[in-house]
Amino acid sequence: MASSLERLVRMLSGGFSNQEQAFENPPLYAHILVKFRPLPQLAPGSLLLEQSYAINPAAPYRIRVLRVEALNGQLTIVNQALAEDQRFWGAVEDSELRGRIQTSDLLPLDGCAYVVREESEGFVGEVEPGCRCLVERKGATSYLVSRLELNPAGMRTIDRGHDPITHEHLWGSLAGAFEFARTDDYNDEIPAHWSEQWGD
Amino acid sequence: MASSLERLVRMLSGGFSNQEQAFENPPLYAHILVKFRPLPQLAPGSLLLEQSYAINPAAPYRIRVLRVEALNGQLTIVNQALAEDQRFWGAVEDSELRGRIQTSDLLPLDGCAYVVREESEGFVGEVEPGCRCLVERKGATSYLVSRLELNPAGMRTIDRGHDPITHEHLWGSLAGAFEFARTDDYNDEIPAHWSEQWGD
Numbered sequence: 001m002a003s004s005l006e007r008l009v010r011m012l013s014g015g016f017s018n019q020e021q022a023f024e025n026p027p028l029y030a031h032i033l034v035k036f037r038p039l040p041q042l043a044p045g046s047l048l049l050e051q052s053y054a055i056n057p058a059a060p061y062r063i064r065v066l067r068v069e070a071l072n073g074q075l076t077i078v079n080q081a082l083a084e085d086q087r088f089w090g091a092v093e094d095s096e097l098r099g100r101i102q103t104s105d106l107l108p109l110d111g112c113a114y115v116v117r118e119e120s121e122g123f124v125g126e127v128e129p130g131c132r133c134l135v136e137r138k139g140a141t142s143y144l145v146s147r148l149e150l151n152p153a154g155m156r157t158i159d160r161g162h163d164p165i166t167h168e169h170l171w172g173s174l175a176g177a178f179e180f181a182r183t184d185d186y187n188d189e190i191p192a193h194w195s196e197q198w199g200d
Numbered sequence: 201m202a203s204s205l206e207r208l209v210r211m212l213s214g215g216f217s218n219q220e221q222a223f224e225n226p227p228l229y230a231h232i233l234v235k236f237r238p239l240p241q242l243a244p245g246s247l248l249l250e251q252s253y254a255i256n257p258a259a260p261y262r263i264r265v266l267r268v269e270a271l272n273g274q275l276t277i278v279n280q281a282l283a284e285d286q287r288f289w290g291a292v293e294d295s296e297l298r299g300r301i302q303t304s305d306l307l308p309l310d311g312c313a314y315v316v317r318e319e320s321e322g323f324v325g326e327v328e329p330g331c332r333c334l335v336e337r338k339g340a341t342s343y344l345v346s347r348l349e350l351n352p353a354g355m356r357t358i359d360r361g362h363d364p365i366t367h368e369h370l371w372g373s374l375a376g377a378f379e380f381a382r383t384d385d386y387n388d389e390i391p392a393h394w395s396e397q398w399g400d
Contacts, residue, residue: 022230022253025337026261027378028371030222030230031253053222053231055255061226137225171228178227 005070006198008123009045012036015184016155033057035092040191043067050092058090065106075116081107122151142170155180205270206398208323209245212236215384216355233257235292240391243267250292258290265306275316281307322351342370355380
């Protein structure tokens with residue numbers, strides 16, 4: 001049986017769309033696409049993440065390299081930015097470009113790891129405690145409170161920004177979580193040597 | 201000088217897009233298009249309204265016929281649905297289809313008129329008092345609280361749903377108003393006989 005770590009990497013390695021939610025609730029939810037795709041040239045568990053408006057997948061609004069790990073038995077998704085990330089926009093659909101991402105391109109995002117636990121058939125992850133994952137929006141600094149729920153059928157996410165001093169809720173959807181269905185599966189791109197290192 | 205009524209019709213008769221807002225605040229705002237276009241065959245002040253996700257303008261999520269009036273000196277935007285409205289989807293970009301809309305196709309939306317006042321260079325409209333503009337969303341009935349701010353450069357809108365009994369805020373964006381820039385001008389489609397009836 002696969003380890004929790006490997007199950008989490010497998011469940012993440014796919015494409016997700018909230019099209020149904022967007023079309024059932026106009027205009028409250030943007031239609032967005034989220035893809036996580038293995039980067040076999042990097043450390044085991046490394047996944048390219050692109051998030052984009054469905055209308056413009058060539059210009060993702062967020063591009064990250066995640067690294068799924070089990071640190072002292074605690075499932076963790078380490079969150080990293082890319083230096084000059086525009087070089088890699090669209091790499092999630094371009095294997096040649098994806099293959100050019102190197103460890104030296106990665107920038108740590110302190111305080112922004114997700115702490116993950118298994119829950120029923122899936123996983124729930126939340127930004128690590130400490131209110132240290134700072135983001136800029138509309139000229140103000142806020143800290144990110146983010147939750148990710150993953151199951152075999154899809155994913156739910158919710159992001160909110162809070163004021164670092166007053167903890168006031170500054171931005172984020174009151175309408176609720178984004179709800180994604182799974183549209184693509186990239187499991188066959190997970191290299192065999194990752195499983196070997198994970199000791200299955 | 202044009203009457204307030206005519207100024208309001210002229211300021212509405214255009215196309216609007218919140219592209220800048222959507223792209224500056226991903227993924228909190230869907231990119232939406234709103235167009236108001238004169239219907240010269242109907243009563244003076246009649247405008248076809250279509251609202252759509254930018255990704256799919258052929259399938260508007262809302263299509264209405266508005267009628268701008270001055271009732272006892274009070275600027276009012278009467279709100280009407282269309283019977284079997286799918287017949288008219290895309291009419292805002294199709295003059296032949298638009299020309300087929302007849303008075304007999306219109307369905308009143310009781311309690312959903314906007315009461316409008318002039319404010320600096322533009323107008324502010326809010327749904328008439330009474331909590332009677334009922335909408336169904338996610339299987340629940342709510343009443344609409346909606347505000348429209350119009351100025352020469354663009355438009356801001358905010359829609360919220362409240363429970364008819366408890367007045368609890370059920371849906372709507374905490375992130376704030378949709379902010380639209382003007383992208384199209386349909387002033388030259390306002391027929392001369394409307395101005396004549398308005399007595400300018």
